[in-house]
Amino acid sequence: MTTDPKKAKQIKSQLIDTFDAIAPHFDITRYKPWPESKKIISTLPKGSTVLDLGCGNGRNSIYLAKEGMEVVGLDFSRALLKIVFNKVEWKEVSKKVRLIEGDCAQLPFKNDYFDAVLYIATLHHLPTPNERANSLLEVKRCLKSGGRALVSAWAQEQEKFKEELEISRENKEQGAEYGDIFLPWKMKEGREYQRYYHLFSKKEFEDLIEKSGLEAIRIFFSADNHYAELRKR
Secondary structure, eight states: OOSOHHHHHHHHHHHHHHHHHHHHHHHHHOOSOOHHHHHHHTTSOTTOEEEEETOTTSHHHHHHHHTTOEEEEEESOHHHHHHHHHHHHHTTOGGGEEEEEOBTTBOOSOTTOEEEEEEOSOGGGOOSHHHHHHHHHHHHHHEEEEEEEEEEEEBSOOGGGHHHHHHHHHHHTTTOOTTEEEEEEEOTTSOEEEEEEEOBOHHHHHHHHHHHTOEEEEEEEETTEEEEEEEOO
């Protein structure tokens, strides 16, 4: 979105406020993992320590715990983390899920800690190229040797965002990044909250993955998302 640290901080703060405000409504629209996530989870050994990075309302964290994994869920929204906390209590997986409020670009974990990382539908919310790159470097740092990660981000190749991308192209001429859009979340009472997204081109996503230093097992497109299945050498 910008290389201006002050502006980037404002965008991130606004996004946190948005997700805190919409958390209950957001929760009822997100109730199960995507097939791509379930596929990689099915290949993990029981007892694996897994980071659910940008855990949201916990749909992946809870599924991981039920599949026998030791889970750490990290998100920047305190309201969403409270929802996950309440869910893991009544779903009887609280002993397998630890929740942390934090920043995806500055992970509070030691090196070589996780067997796997799920980084689903979160990378596109980071407002600067440096933060996106740093977040993947942090994923690499925290993964054990041989550990795997699944990363997803919204793609520019979506017809439904054609109008938003045209606006983004105009904003690029004023110094913004092409692919930056704001989408409204409409509450039942009529109030709207704006959510920032950076939509990735295929090449941009591939270049970011390459810079991470993680080995790309495969990079693919599915359901309007770019995906990368990665391994730490």
